[in-house]
Amino acid sequence: MDEVALRSLIPGVLGVLVRRGADFAAAEDAVQDALIEALRVWPDDMPRDPRGWLVTVAWRRFLDVARAEAARRRREDLVDEEPPTGPVSAVDDTLRLYFLCAHPSLSPSSAVALTLRAVGGLTTRQIAQAYLVPEATMAQRISRAKRTVSGVRFDQPGDVATVLRVLYLVFNEGYSGDVDLAAEAIRLTRQLAAAIDHPEVAGLLALMLLHHARRAGRTAPDGSLVPLAEQDRSRWDTTLIAEGVGILQTALSRDRLGEFQTQAAVAALHADARTAAETDWVQIVEWYDELVRLTGSPIARLNRAVAVGEADGPRAGLAALAALDDKLPRYAAVAAYLHERDGDPDRAARLYAEAARRASSLAERDHLNRQAARLNTRRPG
Structure with a gap:
């Protein structure tokens, strides 16, 4: 059993210990100890019932620790009980x-x-x-x-x-x-x-899959960022895209729209376009309108301004941007892009440099500095 498959057993094992009376903190420590022991023992002696083995080892570890805390009466009472026998519950x-x-x-x-x-x-x-x-x-x-x-009770959804x-x-x-x-x-x-069974859970899964499908195209061989419009779409994972779109369509059919389904719809429209020029920006603006209605998020409004700039031209995008706080993350980068498209490279270069100073990651900062440098080198001597 590989490590990922092993980790998938952990929630069930932890739940068994908690149901038997262990508090969350102690149970979680015991399960981690059992996981480490499994990684040591299983390569040479794989149990027939991996989950049951983990429960047994974790419970014994919990009891050992509990007995060592003899001053705490609640733990003393607990360790006097015999652990349940028989197969582990499948709950x-x-x-x-x-x-x-x-x-x-x-x-x-x-x-x-x-x-x-x-x-x-x-x-x-x-x-x-x-x-x-x-x-x-x-x-x-x-x-x-x-x-x-540790003391939280689950008596409400x-x-x-x-x-x-x-x-x-x-x-x-x-x-x-x-x-x-x-x-x-x-x-x-x-x-x-x-x-x-919740449409927003499905929406989030679809969103993750659609974003993850484009991962290989997001960086160049030297590690630099590649903007969406310039990505090699042949590197996108079409299997993940198809899965994400299918999950999203099923969620949307339930007519309980939420923010993650809405974001996934935007991602699906990007994934569906064979080239950047074929992107359906009008539909994307409509989905951002829904997202703004659902969340009121200023980040959603910022992304909407980009989409408006693509659908209706840079002047329209700048007008949408003007209504937002210029301290928003990525505001300067969006403004730089729209001003460049509107034919103002000097202002765009200054804004790209400002955006680079505000960037939250080294890769993003390097990308924005390159954009500023590209425009600056075009200026007449």
Whole structure:
């Protein structure tokens, strides 16, 4: 069994320990210990029932720790009980864990880290590497998050929107270290889609697949960013595009439109165009109108201004942009693009340079600096 398949068992194992009376923090630690033991033992001695093996090892680990805390009477009472015998219940606890990890009392960064640990089965080291922070820092973040949710009871339906936002945060982190967070987010969202029948869950999965399908075309061999209009579309993954479009069409047919379905519809229109010139910008503007109506998001309005500029010309795009706060992320980059298309390269060059100074990543900064340099070299001597 490979590591990804092994991690897919973790939510169910964790759920068993919690149902047996273990608090979340202690159960999660025990499951991580069992996961490490499995990676050590299974290559030479694969169990017939991997999930049952993990439950047994994790429960024993939990009992060992509980016995060592003899001063705590609740744990003493718990360890006196014999663990249940017979086959492990097939109850799927994945959905419960999603809602627990996306609890509103957690910060977004803590919710993401806890989701990757408890639902994704990643180690603290792997999560720390993915987020480029010291392992000790990530360990503290996860520990605080586990303490926060340890006493949470689930007597009301969870907030699906919060769970989806957490998964989208994971996806947007991309990848670094030895864990591809974009692929991990897709895997987790597939799990959620299998556990809950909700059109916005399907919408998020479709959005991830459609974005991920274009991944190979987003960077040049030297690692530099390639804008959407200049990407080699033969490098896009048509299988993922077809899957994403199919999932989206099924979700839209239920007539319960949400923000992720709307974003996925925009991504589908980009994926459907054989060339950048064939992009249906009029439809994209209409979908952004829906997204603005649903969310009121200033970022959605910013993206709408780009689409308006493509559909109705740069002057129309600049008019839409003028109504927005110029401190928005990517505002200067959008303004630079529209001014260049409107025939004002000097102003566009200044705006590209300003956008580069505000860029959140090295790759984006380099791309924007190259755009500014390209326009500056065209100026007459």
